[in-house]
Amino acid sequence: MYSETVMDHFKNPRNVGEIENPDGVGEVGNPVCGDIMKIFLKIENNIVTDAKFKTFGCGAAIASSSMATELVKGKTLEDAWQLSNKAVAEALDGLPPIKMHCSVLAEEGIHKAINDYRVKHGLEPWQETSPHSHEHESDTECQL
């Protein structure tokens, strides 16, 4: 069902844990849906210098969190914001269609953490340009 890369990131997740005094935190999902991701970012001079996560969810949710945190490390905030759920899923060598919402959650978690940082610094939060709520049927009924 899952690619080898998904299983690798599930079984050996990168960046699990919390960052002490993070510069940005984003928590998305809810327990009713069965997925919660919490993303922690350390940001210095507009660069994501560290990223960690805590996730409650299925194998795809854990692997997506692991891959997304890997992909944003070292990026500028602008580039990290551009990370799409598709890029996360592709980096994992694909996700089953019913699990694509896990990669969406990872993108949203990163966005929320970046905006948390921006708001804390008196900046306008960036707007989502491509809402994902209609891309996948399985969790539309799970939006609270």
Added chain:
Amino acid sequence: MRDRLMKGILDKIPYSRLNGHPTERLPGNINISFEFIEGESMLLWLDDEGICASTGSACTSGSLEPSHVLLATGLPVGISHGSLRLTLGDANTEADVDFVLGVLPKVVSRLRDMSPLYQKSAKNGGT
């Protein structure tokens, strides 16, 4: 054998609860919910160890929805995501029970360590 496995799991793993009646149930059947974790990730690890289990009934294995039966028993939906069904058959041995009792607590604890719900709730004494 079923009772030893059931009691062993409930004793060894905090924040676990038995679904259904302790004695008036099918002879080989156990269904237990573990708070703060999600069932599929638990199954993947158990499968990796060679333990075949299920998160729900066989008739709904293609579904991501929590068991409608567990929900009907009043189990909160967030906790129902962390449910595990173990079914023993006549080929299972006491050694299998020991093996599961050795592996399962480690799997649950590994997943709880990465769950954002665990520390928050454990501090408040669970739900």
